[in-house]
Each structure stands twice: as structure tokens, then as C-alpha cells.
Amino acid sequence: MNKLYTLIMAGGSGTRFWPRSKTIRPKQYLNIFGDDSLLQDTIGRFATFTEKENIYIVSSATQAEVLEKQASMLPKENLIYEPVGRNTLPCIGLAAMYAEKDNPEGIMVVSPSDHLIQNNELFKDTVLAAVKIADERDGIVTIGITPAYPATGYGYVQTAEDITGEETIRQFKVVRFVEKPNEEVASGYLKQGGFFWNSGLFVFKVSVFLDAVEKFAPALYADLRKIQADLGKPEYPQTLDTIYRAVQSISVDYGIMEHAQNIYLVEGNFDWNDLGSWESVYLTDKKDENGNAGAGEALLLDTKNSYVYSDEGLIAVVGLEDVIVVKDGNTTLVCRRDKAEDVKKIVEQLKATGKDEFL
Structure with missing residues (x-):
């Protein structure tokens, strides 16, 4: 057509x-x-x-x-x-x-x-x-x-x-x-x-x-x-x-x-x-037997229902539940899954303080 x-x-x-x-x-x-x-x-x-x-x-x-x-x-x-x-x-x-x-x-x-x-x-x-x-x-x-x-x-x-x-x-x-x-x-x-x-x-x-x-x-x-x-x-x-x-x-x-x-x-x-947040990604992604999802190198010990992503290198998470961990270059995010919507506030604060190298 x-x-x-x-x-x-x-x-x-x-x-x-x-x-x-x-x-x-x-x-x-x-x-x-x-x-x-x-x-x-x-x-x-x-x-x-x-x-x-x-x-x-x-x-x-x-x-x-x-x-x-x-x-x-x-x-x-x-x-x-x-x-x-x-x-x-x-x-x-x-x-x-x-x-x-x-x-x-x-x-x-x-x-x-x-x-x-x-x-x-x-x-x-x-x-x-x-x-x-x-x-x-x-x-x-x-x-x-x-x-x-x-x-x-x-x-x-x-x-x-x-x-x-x-x-x-x-x-x-x-x-x-x-x-x-x-x-x-x-x-x-x-x-x-x-x-x-x-x-x-x-x-x-x-x-x-x-x-x-x-x-x-x-x-x-x-x-x-x-x-x-x-x-x-x-x-x-x-x-x-x-x-x-x-x-x-x-x-x-x-x-x-x-x-x-x-x-x-x-x-x-x-x-x-609409993938509105990292929580949306976690809910959509495939989970392992402990309810964890993500991509990249990760070592998860006694960790459940979490999303972990690393662009390079290894992330190790021990004894945590319901968290999001995302590493990209010189920046790393760690937050509770129920606070995923608040990630935008980090960006707002970085802008307000002139830390453009992290944006």
C-alpha cells in the first residue's frame, strides 16, 4: 500500500x-x-x-x-x-x-x-x-x-x-x-x-x-x-x-x-x-530458578527476584532481594525494584549539579 x-x-x-x-x-x-x-x-x-x-x-x-x-x-x-x-x-x-x-x-x-x-x-x-x-x-x-x-x-x-x-x-x-x-x-x-x-x-x-x-x-x-x-x-x-x-x-x-x-x-x-522502567524490563525478562533476570557477567549468591546488568566486568550480589543493579561505563545504579520509577530523579539531580559526564 x-x-x-x-x-x-x-x-x-x-x-x-x-x-x-x-x-x-x-x-x-x-x-x-x-x-x-x-x-x-x-x-x-x-x-x-x-x-x-x-x-x-x-x-x-x-x-x-x-x-x-x-x-x-x-x-x-x-x-x-x-x-x-x-x-x-x-x-x-x-x-x-x-x-x-x-x-x-x-x-x-x-x-x-x-x-x-x-x-x-x-x-x-x-x-x-x-x-x-x-x-x-x-x-x-x-x-x-x-x-x-x-x-x-x-x-x-x-x-x-x-x-x-x-x-x-x-x-x-x-x-x-x-x-x-x-x-x-x-x-x-x-x-x-x-x-x-x-x-x-x-x-x-x-x-x-x-x-x-x-x-x-x-x-x-x-x-x-x-x-x-x-x-x-x-x-x-x-x-x-x-x-x-x-x-x-x-x-x-x-x-x-x-x-x-x-x-x-x-x-x-x-x-x-511500554517498558517504562527497569521494573518493566525485569517483569518482562526471562527469570532463573531464583527469580533473577538480567544480562552480562554476574555472580548472584543468596539473591532473589532481582535484575542485574553489566556492560563489562563482573557484578557480584550477595544476600539481596528485589533489587535492580545496572552498570554501564562509569556509572552504576543500585535501587529497590519498587523504587524504579525514581531513577529519573537521579538524572534530574545530575543535571542540577552539572555532572554532565554521567549523563
Whole structure:
């Protein structure tokens, strides 16, 4: 399907994955499972049903070297660099301008670069079901994950009318997007039913999406049009730098999805994990007989239910349970598993104290 485009968003900093995740090589460029990085896995997943010439990646200019190395299978002009991060709506809008110039009738799939997705055939079928809705109903489609527990780390999508019909994958009209809830509220969502985790995967006609940007974020739309006008011209880098730095930082959920009426959801039943922290990696990884996981050289004595990673050299852990130990270069993390979310605070403190050599 030549009119199908994919945007992979790869500009995140992955602070919860310090110390492996660094400024020039954030989480999406790490080979957490297997030999390929999360980004390379994502490219490969979409390349099975999208022409490589139609796969775009938006990332930070500071990550250009590692991105060009890991995405060498894609045309270099498809690697789009933001001068600064401005959240997901400007990022998606910028890529949509590229796709529109190539094919105004294009349909775009938007995906994070750092999620673990398995059952690739089911994933493909689910995405193509969303493409069909976007094409036939002029809808903006999200892929929702059936919640397994009352998670507080995800946004939720509430659905209403079931429009599945004779399709094999369930499909719904969307009532609303809701912010990350507390546990009590999340439990209520699960009891009520009709709520899905927001996966961050979206599908839409480029024209339909840009119409929504024009309606709900007119200032951003005008700026994106100015940037698009200089695409392919010598002045483009300066135009992008000047205008993009001044645009509002806003998420696509808040800027578009919470306001538009033509929103649909396709149920995603493939194995999905957003790998939000080292705890997520531990829970996903294979365990030994003592409940331990990890990679690299490690000697674990009387140690249980822990994750231990070493990039080189040996790590020895004695008499501990439920800990995370990660060594990368000149930095080492040791924390309780239930404190894995707080790793980002280490990065914040290192920045605040000017210790950039550890970032």
C-alpha cells in the first residue's frame, strides 16, 4: 500500500533507564532484549507492510549519529531532526507535512520507538484494521490495549458504540481520553468496562489530521505550513530552527484527541509493554530458578527476584532481594525494584549539579 506511511517518534530521553540510557544514546537505541535495539525492532516491524521509503523517524538533533547508524536501511532524508523537543503534537504535525508533500492522500501510522511488541502478525492485522477505519470513515484511530490491571502509569480511552460488524478485531467509537488516574479510579474503569490503555499508536489520513490541527491548534498549524513551504530549500534548516523553537509544547492527546469527534479505537490484543522502567524490563525478562533476570557477567549468591546488568566486568550480589543493579561505563545504579520509577530523579539531580559526564 504505497499511500501508507509510518512515523516513528524517537526523540525521548529515557531518563528512567539511566545509567544505560544516556543523552546521546537514550532508551530507544538500547538492545534491551536480543541483539537489535528497540528502535530497530520497531523499524523492522513496520517494514513488513510499509515501504521503507515511507517510514519517517523524528528524533533529536543530538541523536543524529546513533540514529543514522541504526536506521541505515531508511533514506537519510526520512530522518527528521527537531531542534528542540516540543512534545508529540508538533512532532507528528511536522512529519505529516513531509508525508503530505509526498502524497496528499496518504495515511499515516504513528508509533513510539521504544515499546516492546510481540505477535507481529497480529500487530500488523490490528494496524491495518485501523488503516481501514481511517480510510473509510475519515477517522483518527487509536489502538487501545485491553487493561490487565488498574495501571496508574497509562492514560485511558473510554469507548462507547461497538462498530466491529463482521471484522475480526474489535472496533469502537471513542467517548473520551482520560489522564493517568489514581489506583481507585483505575479500578473503577476496569469494573465499569469499556476502558482501554492508551498505547500511543495512532492512525489517520494526513489530510484529516492536519484539518484537526488547523481547527484545534491554529497557531501551530500556521507555523507548520511555514516550515513546509521551505522543505527541500537551502533555507529549510534555519526556518525549522527559528519557528520550531517557538511553537507550543503540547501532546497530541491534549491538543487533538481530547477535542475531536471523529475518534475511533481498535483493540490491540498483541503482547505490548511500554517498558517504562527497569521494573518493566525485569517483569518482562526471562527469570532463573531464583527469580533473577538480567544480562552480562554476574555472580548472584543468596539473591532473589532481582535484575542485574553489566556492560563489562563482573557484578557480584550477595544476600539481596528485589533489587535492580545496572552498570554501564562509569556509572552504576543500585535501587529497590519498587523504587524504579525514581531513577529519573537521579538524572534530574545530575543535571542540577552539572555532572554532565554521567549523563
